[in-house]
Amino acid sequence: MNIRKLVYIVKDQLKKGSLNENLADLTSQFNHVFPAQSSRLQAITQYAIENTPHYNNYKEYDSFNEYPVLDKSIIKRNYNDFISNPYKEEIGSLHKVTTSGSYGTPFTFYLNSEKRKKMIAEVYYFGKKSNFVLGSKHAYIVSKKKSKTSQLIQNQVMITVDKLDDEWCKASIARLKKQKVKVLVGYPSAITRLASYIYRNDIHLPMNGIITISEVLSDAMRLQIENSFECPPVSRYSSEEFGVLANQDLSGEFFWLNQANYLVEILELNSNKEVAIGELGRIVVTDLFNEAMPLIRYDTGDLAKPYEIIKGQVTKIESVEGRKLATxxxxxxxxxxxxxxxxxxxxxxxxxxxxxxxxxxxxxxxxxxxxxxxxxxxxxxxxxxxxxxxxxxxxxxxxxxxxxxxxxxxxxxxxxxxxx
The missing domain is CATH 3.30.300.30 (ANL, C-terminal domain)
Known part of the structure; x- marks a missing residue:
């Protein structure tokens, strides 16, 4: 067993096995089409109404479908009203994430302990389906930087994305080889740039797993990455404020929606009505576990088309659109x-x-x-x-x-x- 994985599991068991419990819950929910979602939705909305200033007036609504859809600009203007009362005095001890997101609206979200544990379990659960085992050495190809201690603990090789030129490609590939990296996690634009350099220079650098984040993984990108790294990439749809919302199937045909820890709706562009299979709509998310800063019907700024709907619930989407950034x-x-x-x-x-x-x-x-x-x-x-x-x-x-x-x-x- 990987030593970092062993250390993590032992620490988790000392914390009453939250990782294993959350992994078992995710497995059960996906196997049985999310039977707990309804009760979890009722619990988080009731909690938000009773404990969070912004949602106090939601008691006037007769059903969840009447709740307004939020975006970051609304939260930005009423920031303190979204932090629940039980956590305001201990906000300094909460896990916080700073993000800009697809609307370009930078600010900080706060996560309570249970929510944070759910996020970690999501990364492990979906990572395993993409040939990424917790604790295995992997390259993280993104714009942010982490401390050397953090990289060591996570067995991570940081490759910062600045200019995507040949010099960057050459240096990055040298690091991947030296560190014997077998899994890549990062922006598809950057990984595709590496794939192009590998192809043009006839370099042999096979991978066991590739996970792309934050941008759209197009069919052309997928093909180029798979050909160069001899490994099919999998796109992960996640965000700092939520966690893993959806994960692409290895076939590349659709994404599995994480309806276990969230209620993910696909709504019309100009109304709050649900769209049909194959129709483009807004991705609107309700977090079922963040009590510190509840997010109910939050517009992510991303778009998707339902691929499968079971009993009125979207379980799969074709892809996540609108996330590819201009050069x-x-x-x-x-x-x-x-x-x-x-x-x-x-x-x-x-x-x-x-x-x-x-x-x-x-x-x-x-x-x-x-x-x-x-x-x-x-x-x-x-x-x-x-x-x-x-x-x-x-x-x-x-x-x-x-x-x-x-x-x-x-x-x-x-x-x-x-x-x-």
Missing amino acids: IRDVKGEEVSSFSINGALRESIDIIQFQFSQEGSKEYLLKIITDKSSVGEVNIIQAYRNILGSGAIIKFNYVDDIPAQRSGKRPYIIQNFYVD
Whole structure:
């Protein structure tokens, strides 16, 4: 047995076996089409109404279908009202995650202990279905950074995504070989870039498992990755504030929805009615276990088409759409990670929503929705020049709204200068 897995399991058993209990629950719920979802939904909504200021007036509604759909801008404007009363005095001890998400709205979510344990179990449960066993050495190919201690504990090799050029590919592949990595987890755009380099340079680097996150894994990407790494990639649909919402089947034909720990609805673009199989709709999520900061009917900003519906419940979706980000280039014309553009505003707590676009070879525009008169432009400009080059010209446009595109999405990265 992997030593890190053994250590983790022993620690879990000392905590009354929460991992094994949660894994058993996930297995049972999936095998029996989520029989506990209804009672869990009733419990979390009742808890939220009784303990969370924002949901106090929900007692006036006669049914769950009458509850309004939320997005991050609503939560941003009423932030403290979404933290439940029993946890307000101990908020410093809660697990917190900071995210920007598909709306480009950065702020922090708080998770209670049980919720956090559920998230860990989800990663293990779905990871195992993607040939990723807890504790096995894997590369994490993303924009964020982790401490060396964290990487050691998780048996993780961090490969930070900055510029996706040949130099980055060469260095990354050298690390993968040196560390004998057999599982990749990361952005499909970055992994596809590695796959292209491997193919062009006739490099042999087979993998046992590949999990893509945060972006759409297209059919073309899937084929290129599988051919280069000799392993079919699996797309995981997850978020910092929730956990694993859906996991792609190894066949690549559909995603399994995690209706055990969430109620996931696919609603029409312009109404709160459910869509039929094959119709595009908004992914709206209710978290069944986060009591610290309940999220009820939360619009993720992503879109999907139901693939299977059983007894009125969507159990599978075709894919997650609207998550592929535009490609931004620096002042030299080299591609940079869209997630680094996003990450530059992670600590800008006064920004409610933003949209970043490239308007010229060196010209960039940042549209901002904020309640403040200023958001620290000097620091933001410096952060972007560190990514794009010292000659980058950053313009700001303070707006009241960022309109949705025809698809219903509000992308936070737009390319208006380079056209592929």
